[in-house]
Amino acid sequence: MVSLKINGRKIKAAEGTTILQAARANDIEIPTLCSNDALKPYGACRLCVVEIGKNGRVTVDTSCTYPVSEGLEVHTNTPRIREARKMILELHLARCPNVQIVQELAAEYGVTESAQQMGKDNEYCILCGLCVRACNDVVKAGAIQFAGRGLGKIVDSPFSKTADDCIACGSCAFICPTGIIKKNDLFSTALCTPDGCDQTGPQREILNWKVEHKLKSCKKCGNPYAPEPHLEKVKREKNLPNEFFDICPSCRQYPVVDPDKCLGCGGCMENCPCGALELEDKGGYDKKAQLYPQNCTACHSCELICPMQAIS
């Protein structure tokens, strides 16, 4: 743990964390546009800049990337910082005047319109890179990336064609703060020609990357629930049989542990490929198995291995 000061307050933070993390853990607000807890910091939007005093010198740097260290003196809301943030927001507003999140953040700093002398565009992508980072670093599909540099920079699929590596998981659309990434789930589509109508089943399309993929439907409830290439990836990586994907997560039966039969041997926990089982104190003599359904893929390994048949 290191000790540092933020806005005059003494704060303790774990080594290896950033000023932004330390601030947020202590209810100190710092605005961000390109930051996300699930992703490594990038430092694109520059909104999170703070004044950092170290060994008597003051610098301005992004709190999302700056590691905490002993004795730092950080100020998050000085006039100098506010002026910088105002300018950054004005520039964002000049580029993306109709994006809600930009308008809201700018309003917090008293900026309702960008300076007339700046000129104006009508973009919707703020180039925060969240979609790119999610696709490459978390999903690890690598379907999209930035392309070009400087003023011509955009987020694109290779050669602006259909993103072949896209598994249509929709993470990009989910994480995009402006809503420019268009993901549509279509229950059914039909291509009609003079020769007749060709029905295709449920599809997901992500328009920005020119991607269309079939959605797999649940054999039990009939609802489409996930894109096929996404399921392919999960199947490959978790080594699951095809049949596993016939049932959707809602219909899938999750194991139930009978605490009276459970010995607390931990065999289920060791055999669980997804870390969905833990041994916990339930107030009795031994620890008991506890299921965490959010990690569970209902593979039934635990049910098979339990020596007491305590799991069903």
Add this chain to the structure above:
Amino acid sequence: MSKSTRMKPGAKKSSQKKASSPATAQAPQAAAPGSWAGSSKAMFELMIKEVPESLQDVFRVKLMDILGQKAKGGAYQEAQVVEIVNEIVPEPFKSNILKGFATMGGVDISLVEGIVASYPGGQESVPAILHALKAKFGHVPEEALRVVSQKKNVFMSTLYRLVTSFTAFPTDSPRKYTVSVCDGTGCHLKGSASMLKKLEEKAASPDADINLEKVRCLGCCDLSPAVLVNGEVYSGDDAHAKISEMLGE
């Protein structure tokens, strides 16, 4: 044979009922029936050429029919032509045609593989490979990048970003002539901007097969504003005359 290294986005068939989106976004083109996607037309022609001349007309009709069935009213796809070759065309024509497909667009895949193999390592070897590809082909073709992506286990999207963010790796086929105008600070002070404008007018004409580029410091400040025409340095007006000569004016 067509030299198409920059293919248009593959048009996918779709027409659906949904709420219209308010913001601008690139929607996939609804493909017109009977249109040829990518290099499919050139591939089809290559396939027909393999057939003995006297039978070409007959085969053309037959294979178009099969292609039409595969396309199901949408655009003809490259993959569909390949399917026809695999399913219907007998050897030795099949191998010849497939080999021809591999070298279409002027890219011999075996050459690319050779280059990639000579640069061991992971992603850190990619820039050197890109330079070598540019040296070999005059540019970095998309097909070559696919090979690099496979062999070096680097996302195609990463490679696309590398070639579009660094100026050293053009993806378009090179033009016949390259004219580089020095726009370094020294030459700029001596009038390279107006030289560039004059040359832009020349390069804009439809039969001028010129790649006009701005570069920084050719090292000949005495000849400012310096212009490199196909490897030789000229000074300002001399460059202008040389280019006129090149274009046969």
Add this chain to the structure above:
Amino acid sequence: MKQDKPLDLNAIQKKGLGMLAPTRARITVGMATCGLAEGAGKIFEALKYEIKKQKAKADLVVVGCNGLCYAEPIVEVICPGKPRITYGRVSVERVPDLVASVAKGGVVKDLALMRMDRLTAEGGASIKYAGTKVPKDAAALKECGKLDFFKKQMKLISKNAGTVSPEQVEEYCALGGYQALLKAVTSMSPDEVIREVTVSKLRGRGGAGFPAGFKLQACRQAAGDAKYIVANGSEGDPEIGMHRSFLESDPHAVIEGMAIAGYAVGASEGYIYLNDRYQVAHERLTRAIEGAEALGLIGSNIAGSGFSFSLRVKRGGGAYVCGEETALLNALEGSFGEPRPRPPYPAESGLFNKPTVVNNLETMATFPAIIAGGGKRYAGIGTPGSTGTKIVALSGHVARSCWVEVPLGMEIGEIIKTFGGGVANGKKIKGFQAGGPSGGILPAKLLKIKLDYDRLAKEGSLLGSGGLVVMDEDTDLLEMAKFFTDFFADESCGKCSICREGTKRLQQIITDVMEGQGTSEHIALVKRLASALSDTGACALGKTAAVPFISVLNHFPQVIEGKLLRKKA
């Protein structure tokens, strides 16, 4: 490899001396990019043909650039026992005369620029070209050491340029090359090497001016199972390519310097990141590395010391931003040209996240001189805050485009006058730029300031890579400010919003002002932009993107004020 064969530097030196001052005549052609652009290649071919035709007893050698770029193509003729004659602006038609002068013994008067009687090299041998009696013809020429152009320089690291063949390592050794490296690895400890560099107070020659000794020390102390030395040869500034000339003339200086740095921090691998357009430099550097390895001067177990060092050249992709050290490291890793957040700094976590020393080529090339002559002596040159010498390239509206090496602290105006011959065409100087686009444009009244890191920083400019661009009275300064701003906008990597969007809006604002549509609001906006850029830019490109326009605003207010629209009440 050569680790078993003992390294006999004396023998190598002797061989090199025999090449530099042979018993036959030696004719050299200056074939760096500046020379080649002026036709030196054709001159070389013509000389080859003519030597054969006239059956002249002469060796024809490719050398680099001696800094007299304005007088290219340059040919030097060295006849045994006679002074070394330098000829300038040689044309193919005059080649037969030059070759004939070998046999005839005379001097081709109208092409001759100067003569050199003696070459003194530090730590190396002195070469006496002429005997005590100088032939009449040659005596009429000015002696090189007496010309202001050379007298006022202090060629500490560029002494070999234009003299040695870049690919003959023996010639480099003859003039003292690799002695410093051998001294370091056989008789000094790494800490002692770092101490010399620290005592020298050498500051990074690429732009930031960070103390080189501190960087070496930080890397030495950092933990890592591998360490790297990386030379920044991206030279992306749009002015004259002096580092290119340096590499094409004396690549071994950089190689030796990098090896010394490797020894100091414990790195056995080095990379030179080279501007992708520098083909000639690439070839010469690659062959120089091979030459040094072949003789065991670098490679494994150098001189039996146990220290091994190998290095490779990697070509860049054509991006100015990759001159920034962390963007450079990303590019070396095959990744995207955009800067990394700092801390951690490269000395701690650099190439492949290992401790790395990233230094400009010129900084690397200075290490041998510091080890050879001692850090204290180096610190005695220049000014207390800016020690040593600096390579400076003069271009723009200067009478003579050239590059020189001067002690820091020399007055900028004097540099322009002495070496550049003042402003071309008898015009008056309006302004000048130091250190590249980030240095902005400074007014003529500041010509009297010294070439010094802190002095230039005080004026809102910077020493940077050492380029000086002269702008005469007819220069449209606003247009130049736009030119530099366009440069930044073109080269911005686009990662951080302030630089990407800020440079775009700067372009629009400057265009408005140039077209007479600017108002005081435009100016107020630029000042706010400049402040935000400087504070929040992720790297030096973004941080200094507004400097060109702001410098014109501050130093030449009439240029802008005169164009602004007056708002009616």
